[in-house]
Amino acid sequence: MKRMASSVYSSLDAVKPSKILLSYQSKAGENLGVSKPNYLLYTRCGRVPYLTDDIIEEQLKHISPMRLLCLPTVYNFIDNINKFPGSARKYLNIPEDALVVLYQKDPTEPRLFGADSQSSCCVEVRGGRRMLDVSQYCNVVTTLQPNLSHFMFATPNSSSSQSALKKAAKRTATHHAQCYKSLSTHNDTLTYRNKLQTAQSQPSADTVENSGQLEQGPTTEENGNGEGGMNSEVGAGVCDAQNRKIGTCSKLDNEESYKIGCASNNKAPDVSHKASINHQLVPSSLSKNGHSTQKDSSDCGINSKTGCSYLGKTSPTAMAIHIDCTISLQFSLSQILELDFELVKNCQYAFVLYDADNFTIPHLKTVLDNLSPLCTKFLFGASSLATIVDCVKIGFEYFDGIYPYLLTKKYLALNFDFEHFEKFSSGNENVILDVSHPSFKNNFEPLTKYCECYCCKNYTKAYLNHLFVTKELLGPMLLMIHNLFSFHTFFNVIQSLLAKNENKEIQNEYFESFCCKIKQLHFSV
Structure with a gap:
């Protein structure tokens, strides 16, 4: 594992999470x-x-x-x-x-x-x-x-x-x-x-002498x-x-x-x-x-x-x-x-x-x-979480936040525990849920059991399914709250993983395991 880390993580040198x-x-x-x-x-x-x-x-x-x-x-x-x-x-x-x-x-x-x-x-x-x-x-x-x-x-x-x-x-x-x-x-x-x-706000002797020049502009x-x-x-x-x-x-x-x-x-x-x-x-x-x-x-x-x-x-x-x-x-x-x-x-x-x-x-x-x-690099057009983690490794710092909007526009919801990603089993459930699917009509569980957002704590899958079937305005509003909350958590986890240990090799292992988990799952819109 350490040998793989030394070769795979060489690209992480561009990531410097300690600098704001x-x-x-x-x-x-x-x-x-x-x-x-x-x-x-x-x-x-x-x-x-x-x-x-x-x-x-x-x-x-x-x-x-x-x-x-x-x-x-x-x-x-x-x-x-x-x-x-x-x-x-x-x-x-x-x-x-x-x-x-x-x-x-x-x-x-x-x-x-x-x-x-x-x-x-x-x-x-x-x-x-x-x-x-x-x-x-x-x-x-x-x-x-x-x-x-x-x-x-x-x-x-x-x-x-x-x-x-x-x-x-x-x-x-x-x-x-x-x-x-x-x-x-x-x-x-x-x-x-x-x-x-x-x-004008802080007048001084030098300022008074040069005030005529300042008023004239360039x-x-x-x-x-x-x-x-x-x-x-x-x-x-x-x-x-x-x-x-x-x-x-x-x-x-x-x-x-x-x-x-x-x-x-x-x-x-x-x-x-x-x-x-x-x-x-x-x-x-x-x-x-x-x-x-x-x-x-x-x-x-x-x-x-x-x-x-x-x-x-x-x-x-x-x-x-x-x-x-x-x-x-x-x-x-x-x-x-x-x-x-x-x-x-x-x-x-x-x-x-x-x-x-x-x-x-x-x-x-x-x-x-x-x-x-x-150069501080901004990436526009990233429609997948796998793309974001790959671009973080090569040195991108900021990304457009279109992903939550694209999910909500298609009635999709993120269903993944980013903070405990190592315990998540992809065989049990999907990482992206289609809230408008008829299978959720009688499902009275929270939207996701991992999320602490307002939507997941107060509403069920059945109610959200009803909102989207009847095309109520409250449906996209609640779903956008959830997707934006999860998207923000995704970036918080990346920041914490990159700054988790002073030992660079251990830090890279944590981050690479997270990236591998994200790539294995299908988060693309």
């Missing part, structure tokens, strides 16, 4: 860490499907604080959000202390091929399709103000034509570069606004080469060398922390190319309990004491590169080659769209090897 890579501000004002691996709570138009905020607050208090906001589900409300006097979060009723991640596609919907044009991408919304160019996409990002998003990417017009794939890879690289330039102006303005607010001047300059003394996030390319990292106060375009005392030659896009994730050194409680919300989004990346409400939207891993390995690698080398090398946010039917885990590992080792 993202932090969010709680209602009490504390910066709390989000442990990895973890998931993004899937939402439609900012709301968890089938559930209300009251139910989440009462019955699902400890679920992930990160929310996945899919652009197709919210695009029809962009005009109303622009006219709304409050923030986009308030309009969509998203908690202010939640980490919002905006994604261009809806992972639960099938891919569209042949819908994109040369300069725009297709977004399928209710009522038809909408074409977005880079400018419109950036306007949507600035309107919704998510904590984290990605540069716009292109979908191939054909999944089998090599020429179409090459063109799509080039269009994606072009979209990335144009989004970078377009979002620079907004993030620079937001950075200056934060500086001005800080100066100032440009001609340098020796005749290019536009910028006062980087108050412009956090501006590249510190004139000839530095996009993606070059600079050291912060924490020696282990890196971020593209850190502030310095030098002047950047061009605002549009040397922008303060905060799309870097920083290694963190945290307290023993795994939470950072430093109340630091600097403009750079970095806590200089903990080194933890802070995605606050007033920070510029953090941006990530996007890699499409749904067609072939060659297409995925071509996207990376077309992007700016320094950007790929130093980028520490990467969104990966994955399709298990066309892409294997070894191929996915090859793609990750071409990204920065400091």
Whole structure:
């Protein structure tokens, strides 16, 4: 067993459960860490499907604080959000202390091929399709103000034509570069606004002297080469060398922390190319309990004491590169080659769209090897628990939370004791139950005997079967509570197994036995 562990578990070196890579501000004002691996709570138009905020607050208090906001589900409300006097979060009723991640596609919907044009991408919304160019996409990002998003990417017009794939890879690289330039102006303005607010709230002698410069916002001047300059003394996030390319990292106060375009005392030659896009994730050194409680919300989004990346409400939207891993390995690698080398090398946010039917885990590992080792990886499209555990082993930290929704949509319920997985016998019962099946009509047992959720403690299989047969709205609501509770328990078990022992070999044995059990059972939707 130990010999097998030494060979099989070598891929687990990428898993570092002791580090909390993202932090969010709680209602009490504390910066709390989000442990990895973890998931993004899937939402439609900012709301968890089938559930209300009251139910989440009462019955699902400890679920992930990160929310996945899919652009197709919210695009029809962009005009109303622009006219709304409050923030986009308030309009969509998203908690202010939640980490919002905006994604261009809806992972639960099938891919569209042949819908994109040369300069725009297709977004399928209710009522038809909408074409977005880079400018419109950036306007949507600035309107919704998510904590984290990605540069716009292109979908191939054909999944089998090599020429179409090459063109799509080039269009994606072009979209990335144009989004970078377009979002620079907004993030620079937001950075200056934060500086001005800080100066006004904490006046000092130096602040009074420089208040006139702060009120004027970004100032440009001609340098020796005749290019536009910028006062980087108050412009956090501006590249510190004139000839530095996009993606070059600079050291912060924490020696282990890196971020593209850190502030310095030098002047950047061009605002549009040397922008303060905060799309870097920083290694963190945290307290023993795994939470950072430093109340630091600097403009750079970095806590200089903990080194933890802070995605606050007033920070510029953090941006990530996007890699499409749904067609072939060659297409995925071509996207990376077309992007700016320094950007790929130093980028520490990467969104990966994955399709298990066309892409294997070894191929996915090859793609990750071409990204920065400091890169925090988000996987979208994982419709199986086996896929999630395999991707955790190769280094993915965060996953979309579409799995509970896909189960509930098909009237399915998870029936597995994740906390005592070694005692579970697959021969006795199914791990996924079809609640609408007639066999549950006279079954008055709890939905699952392993779960402690509100649904399993108060309702029986027969009642749930009745709700789905009669198409009552309460049926999907109760089933979503159960599936989301079980899904959250699944990630809690992974985190505890990875941090169970200081002995790495024993830790790997525990985790690998859990992965083998998950793979043996059929958890795919």
